[in-house]
Amino acid sequence: MAQNNSAFSDSSVHVDVKDYYGKRLQKTADLKTGACIAPAQPLPAFIRDALKKVHPEVTARYYGCGLVVPECLEGCRILDLGSGSGRDCYMLSSLVGEKGHVTGIDMTEAQLELARKYMDYHMKEFGYKEPNVRFVQGYIEALVEAGLEKNSFDIIISNCVVNLSPDKKKVLEEAYSVLKDGGEVYFSDIYCNGRLTEEIKSHKVLWGECLGGALWWKDLLQLAEQVGFSQPRLVTASIPTIDDKELQDLLGDFKFVSATYRLFKVPRGNTKSCKVMYNGGITGAEDVFQFDCHYTFKANEAVEVDGEAASILTHSRFAEDFTFQPPGGSCEPCNKPKVSVLLHTSDCYDCVVLS
Structure with a gap:
């Protein structure tokens, strides 16, 4: 039988990552930096309640750099890239409900074994x-x-x-492929204020600690556009801790941020700016919905949004949560959006990382 040469195979990086997360790390405390554990924002009560139901062993083997729980989850089909021990999958399982579904994909067998081990435990815990x-x-x-x-x-x-x-780029291309029209990629990751040196990128510990493979944030903007996504919209950002002196010396003057972005698979460039009014009622954001660092919507208040934001809100799962008015419509009074200190995604990043 002819061999299938198109099948994806391990690179040396994949082998090193499998070893780091499958063998070297046995618990969160084994990490050498705070890059993989930095929380991006306080947890809402309903998420804290969901996390309490996750088995302690699953939580102990969790490594993440932010909060990846977008809004409007009930009944959704969700994919977790690099699901690890399954903590986020099980948390989301309780939030999407029995009519929703969560798939976790991971390349590390040891992590998958742990996640599958507690399947029955969590289904019983959630009453499914x-x-x-x-x-x-x-x-x-x-x-x-x-x-x-x-x-x-x-x-x-x-x-x-x-x-x-x-x-x-291949990760984003594959994500775009399996995502429905109007769908969203909501992800936390580590970014850098420049392109890293080959010495840093080839350092196994730095790569395993989520620093050696960090993208320059401007490259993320370019890759997203090339693949077809909307412009990345920054939700939250925080500075990870790097206390290891040896690793600090290797990293030199590079600065890092743990940032949560949202990308949408929606039409680009075809929607004009308009006024929108948040109808309220989204779980955890009943009165105030922080969409990103540009827009925070208050229930029943009209806000003028740019064309890209209008396209996202119109074509995504959020459409039924908003009332739309064309420019000059009767949706008054119109308040300017509540904005972070700086207006652009790149500026929000610079404000956090380079100050």
Whole structure:
């Protein structure tokens, strides 16, 4: 039988990451930096409640750099890129409900074994008759090859994993492929204020700690555009801690940030700016909905949004949560959006990282 030369195979980076997360790290305390554990924002009560139901062993083997719980999850089909021990998958399982579904994909068998070990435990904890979670072994650069269908997911999340891939563009291309029209990639990752040196990128510990593979944030903007996504919209950002003196010396003057972005698979450049009014009622954001660092919507207040934001709100799962008015419409009074200190995504990043 002829060999299938198109099958995705391990690179040296994948082998090193498998070793780091499958063998070297046994618990969160084994990490040498805070890059993989820095929380991006306080946890809302309903998320804290969901996390309390996750088995302690699953939580102990969790490594992430932010909060990857977008809004409007009930009934959604979600994919977790690099699901690890399954903590985020099980948390989301309780939030999407029995009619929703969560798929986790990971290349590390040791992590998958742990995640699958507690499937029955969590379904019983959530009161579900049938599992609404599955775990798939595969690569985030080869989602279709792993058996995931194109145009099949409403939301893709990832928590400090994309930086571990040697081919970030391929990750985004595959994510775009399996995402439904109007779908969203909501992910936390580590970014840098410049392109890293080969010495840093080839350092196994720095790569395993989510620093050696960190993208220059401007490269993320370029890659997202090339793949077809909307412009990345920054949600939150925080500074990770790097206390190890040896690693600090290797990193030199480079600065890092843990940032959560949202990308949407929606039409680009076809929607004009308009006024929108948040109808309220989203779980956890009943009165105030922080969409990103540009826009914070208060229930029943009209806000003028730019064309790209209008396209996202019109074509995504958020459409039914907003009332739309064309420019000059009767939706008054119109308040300017509540904005962070600086207006652009890049400025928000600079404000956090370079100050």
